[in-house]
Amino acid sequence: MASSLPRFVSPGAEAELIPQGRLSGPMPWVIAIMVALTVIAAAAGLAFSNTARNASDALTGGITVQIVNANPAERDRQAQAALRSLRATPGVVEATLVSQAEIDRLIEPWLGAPTGEGAIPVPALIDARLRDPVSGEMLGQLRRTLRDVAPAARVDAQSTWLKPVFSAIGTMRWLSIALVGVLAFALAAAVLLAVRTALGTNRETIEIVHLLGGTDRQIARVFQRAIGFDAAGGGAIGLALGLVVVLLLGKQFGGLGAGLVSSGALGWLDWILLALIPVVGVGLAMFTARQTVIRALKKML
Amino acid sequence: MSNAAEGEIVQFDNVGLRYGTDREVLSNVSFTLFPGGFYFLTGASGAGKTSLLKLLYLAQRPSRGAIRMFGSDAITLPRERLPALRRRIGVVFQEFRLVSHLSAFDNVALPLRVAGVAEREITKPVADMLEWVGLADRMHALPAQLSGGEQQRVAIARAVIHRPEMLVADEPTGNVDPDMAVKLLRLFEALNRLGTTVVVATHDVHLLKRVPDSLIMRLDKGRLSDPTGALRYPPRVPRPKGEAL
Numbered sequence: 020m021a022s023s024l025p026r027f028v029s030p031g032a033e034a035e036l037i038p039q040g041r042l043s044g045p046m047p048w049v050i051a052i053m054v055a056l057t058v059i060a061a062a063a064g065l066a067f068s069n070t071a072r073n074a075s076d077a078l079t080g081g082i083t084v085q086i087v088n089a090n091p092a093e094r095d096r097q098a099q100a101a102l103r104s105l106r107a108t109p110g111v112v113e114a115t116l117v118s119q120a121e122i123d124r125l126i127e128p129w130l131g132a133p134t135g136e137g138a139i140p141v142p143a144l145i146d147a148r149l150r151d152p153v154s155g156e157m158l159g160q161l162r163r164t165l166r167d168v169a170p171a172a173r174v175d176a177q178s179t180w181l182k183p184v185f186s187a188i189g190t191m192r193w194l195s196i197a198l199v200g201v202l203a204f205a206l207a208a209a210v211l212l213a214v215r216t217a218l219g220t221n222r223e224t225i226e227i228v229h230l231l232g233g234t235d236r237q238i239a240r241v242f243q244r245a246i247g248f249d250a251a252g253g254g255a256i257g258l259a260l261g262l263v264v265v266l267l268l269g270k271q272f273g274g275l276g277a278g279l280v281s282s283g284a285l286g287w288l289d290w291i292l293l294a295l296i297p298v299v300g301v302g303l304a305m306f307t308a309r310q311t312v313i314r315a316l317k318k319m320l
Numbered sequence: 321m322s323n324a325a326e327g328e329i330v331q332f333d334n335v336g337l338r339y340g341t342d343r344e345v346l347s348n349v350s351f352t353l354f355p356g357g358f359y360f361l362t363g364a365s366g367a368g369k370t371s372l373l374k375l376l377y378l379a380q381r382p383s384r385g386a387i388r389m390f391g392s393d394a395i396t397l398p399r400e401r402l403p404a405l406r407r408r409i410g411v412v413f414q415e416f417r418l419v420s421h422l423s424a425f426d427n428v429a430l431p432l433r434v435a436g437v438a439e440r441e442i443t444k445p446v447a448d449m450l451e452w453v454g455l456a457d458r459m460h461a462l463p464a465q466l467s468g469g470e471q472q473r474v475a476i477a478r479a480v481i482h483r484p485e486m487l488v489a490d491e492p493t494g495n496v497d498p499d500m501a502v503k504l505l506r507l508f509e510a511l512n513r514l515g516t517t518v519v520v521a522t523h524d525v526h527l528l529k530r531v532p533d534s535l536i537m538r539l540d541k542g543r544l545s546d547p548t549g550a551l552r553y554p555p556r557v558p559r560p561k562g563e564a565l
Contacts, residue, residue, distance in 0.1 A: 227417050230377060232403045
């Protein structure tokens, strides 16, 4: 008989003191939506971080040398001379002349396929990698070195070209973090409202328990557990929904085949972080419920 | 820590109570309750009986004066220490105040569960208590399914299930038939013989005569009078205890 009875203090059934229907209502679904949105925002933030880090790693020591000369023969001569000079320069670990076929493939989407003699002259390109990150001093030294052997050479750090892109990625990353923060705040606010409503609805019961010697912590635990169950259920649903969306988006972006986009793929650590979001959500919801109840009860004798 | 005389369970000293800015509902109330005493609190409706009981079961703090309970200053006692004090008091509320979604059994078991008593030690005493108040066959009923008298008996069972040191009852026989009223009074007397201090607020004059050794405190417009010497000093010594319930 005892096993079927609702308990107050004993673990596992304290929540019976507050009828669950009064507390739950739409809460699990609100939490599910919050968690799903948080998972998507966090996944976006992590993807942007990965993109920025991978691109930065790839471009930190990279420089591009353009030989801008309309005469193909002179352009090739200066390109070869610049290539030899770069390979002989201390601190340059790799220097490769980009083939004409590769250049044609890169510009084809914008200028169309090259058509023999009438084709627009494009610069010869040398892709070089330095041992250390590119500095202004190093760039100046390379320009001076190449000026003698290839007067038409223009030397640029690859990271300079993508600076606006990095800036945009950084902004998006912060936006994602802010969104996660806002969603966490919204979750706490939703829990606070639900708990306040439940406190109002169950005020008579709470007063009786108080007068029978119940402590604030005992009462808070009842609400904490009820919200915890709601948050756990909602969190699991939200995580599943969020992950489905993230996987679908990942598939879509992966299909673009663009290097920068693909470099944002999530690693195993990122997936673990996403899986922890509902756990944090449950903790946040329970903490908010506890603080709300304790604060409200302190106003009672 | 107490400068009260040894053995006092409750001491009120010039206690006044007002709600908001209204006039005082209790004025200059001073009395002492001793362990094992049986006290009736009488007075007309609106005399302040329920307000005085609220102070006794720590549902209210006074507007002025001093209250000591179980050796502690109830005015300055930190809020977090009130539950321990409340667990030493059993209360029968005038309007029963049963938890509406809990069965009769669970309402009676509530004080034990609040006090952390193990579930295996709850079932039998609660069932016995419900049987004693004649509700053995109604233990799974919700308060809404019980009559007024049945609810009152559940409320009384809840108040005494944990053998409180002091029992405070506000019109406990108001909704029961005369036979049950006598039976409940016998329960209070039995508890009293075990050492529980009993304070019963009532305006039922027949009830007062049924407990010969009881002391009567009368409230009139918030002021306490003393027809039987309940408030005199030195106080009457409570009779010897020891009979089993």
